[in-house]
Amino acid sequence: MTATPDLAAAASALDAAQAVVDAAVGVLARDSIDARQVLAYEAAHAAAAVATGRGLLDYAGKGDVEARITCAFVADAVGELAGRIFGREAEWGVEPGALDDTRGFLAEFRAPELLASIADGGPRHLDDDFELVQDTFRRFAEKELAPIAEHIHRENADIPEEIISGLAELGAFGLSIPTEYGGYGEGGEGEYIGMVVATEELSRGSLGAGGSLITRPEILARALIAGGTEEQKKHWLPQLASAEVMNAVAVTEPDYGSDVAGVKVTATPTDGGWLINGVKTWCTFGARADVLLLLARTDPDRSKGHRGLSMFIVPKPRGEGHGFELTQEAGDGAPGGGKMEGRPIDTIGYRGMHSYEIALDDWFVAAENLIGMEDGEGRGFYYQMAGFENGRIQTAARAIGVMQAAYESARQYALDRNVFGQPLADFQLTQAKLGRMAVLIQASRQFAYVVARLMADGKGQMEATLIKAYVCKAAEWVTREAMQIHGGMGYAEEYDVSRYYVDARVLSIFEGADETLCTKVIARRLVADATA
Structure with missing residues (x-):
């Protein structure tokens, strides 16, 4: 029997974790980030996990499985933080036992039975319009991208021109280009969430030939919108939207x-x-x-x-x-x-x-x-920053797509593969791994929607940085464990899961290397906010 979701306890556990992060930020403010780089890096990742957990709380109220996913994620995040600070409390600026009040909650919601109960994942709760976006780009990814993704990977081949033209017909290159310049962007949260949904589905088909293909036109488009002259916008934006210019x-x-x-x-x-x-x-x-x-x-x-x-x-x-x-x-x-x-x-x-x-x-x-x-x-630096404004949340969406593909592959393999006389999926360890995968993926996805809404309102820059830091590291674990579930065949190029693993590894390097992102961006912002 699994534990009954306790959202009040989840919120309380997040508060306790936030207090630990705040204490670490106090140490950084006192001693400087450069003198405490390891602490800065770990505190930044802890802050990202706490923010992801808070982003799940609204989702938790939409049903029982949603609540269980939320509790499982919070327990996982707080448990990981507890492991980081154990024996290093003085370094973090907290007293021993700072997270002791969360022990009961962690015991209930890190239990293998609880994880196994949510191994199928939960609903996304997208509006009808975004369900249509998801369905459109998923069908394209499955029909056009998935059949050639492995060939492109193994042969280091070029992306076929029909992929580019096909995505152009779907409007993929004009998602963030205003309609007056030939695109489909109309502002508001629809533009941002639509981009997240489309990017995830294309990345599920292929990171290199799908999800990342639509990133670069967006970067140039946003740089032009931020600083280009009217003549430059009229000349370049329609060509970007149509893929006449890549x-x-x-x-x-x-x-x-x-x-x-x-x-x-x-x-x-x-x-x-x-x-x-x-x-x-x-x-x-x-x-x-x-x-x-x-x-x-x-x-x-x-x-x-x-x-x-x-x-x-x-x-x-x-x-x-x-x-x-x-x-x-x-x-x-x-x-x-x-x-x-x-x-x-x-x-x-x-x-x-x-x-x-x-x-x-x-x-x-x-x-x-x-x-x-x-x-x-x-002004080039500022136009670059404007161009990359969406880069971090879009990278998070790419990571979610790769994780989803890896999870689906591992789950199907576990159902099909028999070991010691029974399906691999029947073993507790496999169920717990699949459950944690499903939790991390759904938590990342729901936080991406939260960040998209914030960015549509002119906010969310810090949250976009946090989700990039969290999701890209999560993708490394998910794809690694998906590969592990495949056993020896996971190491063979015969299965797509080996591609997911090496693709995921780049995510915490580009669009801001993880160490730089944590120590130079997140930690500095945390200290600045704490001392303002």
């Missing part, structure tokens, strides 16, 4: 990733425009892209940091996914002779879009391609 993002450099203030690539004024020089790396989709959204230093005074950066739309010919060398012809204001070389970076997963190190030598960009024109000089 873009890549060129921000990271060999020596500068999350620390974009140190960017070295330069843009030097010349007749009619700018000459770009330097090297970008981890430019995903760089060969196939028609344009690069490129961050460059327009002010040679490096002491100005991010205030000396500007954002450019850099046209280029299309290339194939195994490296490219381009030479610019004279014409349309270009002096000619500019060179662009893309060296492919082989990766263990996340294949199909391909990543590149791109070297630019006097590559000419017309003046009208500086986002914001004269007003945009020195």
